[in-house]
Amino acid sequence: MPDLTKPVPAAPAYSGPTRVFSGVQPSGSLHLGNYLGALVKFVAMQDSHECIFCVVDLHAITVPQDPERLAAQTREIAAAYLASGVDPKRSIIFPQSAVTAHAELAWIFNCVARMGWLERMTQYKEKSQGKDAENISVGLFDYPVLQAADILAYKATHVPVGEDQKQHLELSRDIAGRFNREFNAPDFFPLPEPLHQGPGARIMSLRDGSKKMSKSDPSDASRINLLDEADSIAKKIKRATSDSEPLPETVDGLKGRNEAANLVGIYAVLAGQTEADVLREFGGKGFGVFKPALAELAVAKLGPVATEMRRLMADPAEVDRVLRDGADRARAIAAPIMDDVRRVVGFWRP
Ligand code: TYM
Numbered sequence: 001m002p003d004l005t006k007p008v009p010a011a012p013a014y015s016g017p018t019r020v021f022s023g024v025q026p027s028g029s030l031h032l033g034n035y036l037g038a039l040v041k042f043v044a045m046q047d048s049h050e051c052i053f054c055v056v057d058l059h060a061i062t063v064p065q066d067p068e069r070l071a072a073q074t075r076e077i078a079a080a081y082l083a084s085g086v087d088p089k090r091s092i093i094f095p096q097s098a099v100t101a102h103a104e105l106a107w108i109f110n111c112v113a114r115m116g117w118l119e120r121m122t123q124y125k126e127k128s129q130g131k132d133a134e135n136i137s138v139g140l141f142d143y144p145v146l147q148a149a150d151i152l153a154y155k156a157t158h159v160p161v162g163e164d165q166k167q168h169l170e171l172s173r174d175i176a177g178r179f180n181r182e183f184n185a186p187d188f189f190p191l192p193e194p195l196h197q198g199p200g201a202r203i204m205s206l207r208d209g210s211k212k213m214s215k216s217d218p219s220d221a222s223r224i225n226l227l228d229e230a231d232s233i234a235k236k237i238k239r240a241t242s243d244s245e246p247l248p249e250t251v252d253g254l255k256g257r258n259e260a261a262n263l264v265g266i267y268a269v270l271a272g273q274t275e276a277d278v279l280r281e282f283g284g285k286g287f288g289v290f291k292p293a294l295a296e297l298a299v300a301k302l303g304p305v306a307t308e309m310r311r312l313m314a315d316p317a318e319v320d321r322v323l324r325d326g327a328d329r330a331r332a333i334a335a336p337i338m339d340d341v342r343r344v345v346g347f348w349r350p
Pocket residue numbers: 021022023024025026033034035036037038056059146147148150151159160161162163164165168200201202203204212213214
């Protein structure tokens with residue numbers, strides 16, 4: 001029996017290869033927050049890292065999904081990855097449910113994670129708030145354990161995500177650390193590093209700069225959907241909540257001006273500039289000048305992504321080829337890791 005009361009010797013640093021893993025749920029349409037907080041970063045990482053990008057359909061069913069639409073939604077997320085520039089030759093794109101290692105490792109991690117850890121997860125608290133316990137699935141509670149399994153089934157070391165995933169990533173690190181200690185395998189799993197810094201990590205609602213842009217917001221005007229038409233994108237930006245002051249000359253001047261900070265941040269990421277660059281150009285100018293410039297930039301950047309997504313969604317065979325090939329490659333990476341996990345846990349093996 002492992003004795004968890006004894007001090008643990010300092011774990012040797014994980015010395016395996018670096019590997020990137022991230023995932024997006026196939027539930028509802030993708031928005032600008034998903035694009036800037038996740039997809040743009042995925043594309044940036046594939047030049048320097050081995051990358052695995054998953055469509056997390058097992059996570060999606062923690063709340064009811066229409067079985068008639070789930071596979072199409074999975075293809076839609078894969079199409080968004082491809083249209084954003086993820087290269088399926090270099091990176092792996094696959095559906096989570098096609099690789100059984102995720103569910104198997106999640107079960108093992110269920111026996112490592114602690115109830116208290118999960119009870120503290122703010123996303124679970126928000127999603128279950130006001131709901132009758134009879135109507136919340138066990139899966140919704142367990143969601144972050146499956147997320148840890150996603151990452152660690154590949155011993156991924158880096159995880160590009162939006163800032164809202166910070167707490168889930170900390171839990172993944174806790175689970176990895178506790179597994180390593182409990183099974184006396186000090187450097188078995190890496191402690192995955194979340195990459196959620198920089199502008200884009202937290203895109204806010206266009207209606208209320210204190211709330212994050214979200215697919216569950218009842219107001220469609222609060223978000224830009226990746227598949228929005230150009231005129232709808234422009235309209236939403238022009239109607240976005242702002243204030244009556246001109247833009248400040250420096251980034252410091254954005255403090256306390258949530259809506260202005262959000263729009264400047266969006267401009268910066270879309271243009272590949274810093275916020276300081278944007279304010280050098282637009283400082284002192286009002287929203288009457290800035291919003292049309294932002295609308296034009298957003299349409300120019302997002303239009304081609306939407307066009308390519310639509311093309312791919314009209315050709316499911318092409319997307320399916322990518323997903324099938326991705327699932328094969330993902331399985332090949334996870335299989336030896338899962339063999340080792342079974343050995344470490346002590347399961348029977350012939
Ligand atoms: P999901 O599908 O809710 O979100 C996908 C990605 O979009 C980011 N995001 C945002 N970024 C900036 N501003 C926003 N307003 C915004 N809204 C969403 C999310 O942070 C995320 O990176 N639990 C994950 C899916 C997941 C996963 C994983 C991620 C499952 N297993 C393993 C990484 C590693 C999620 O909520 O996805």
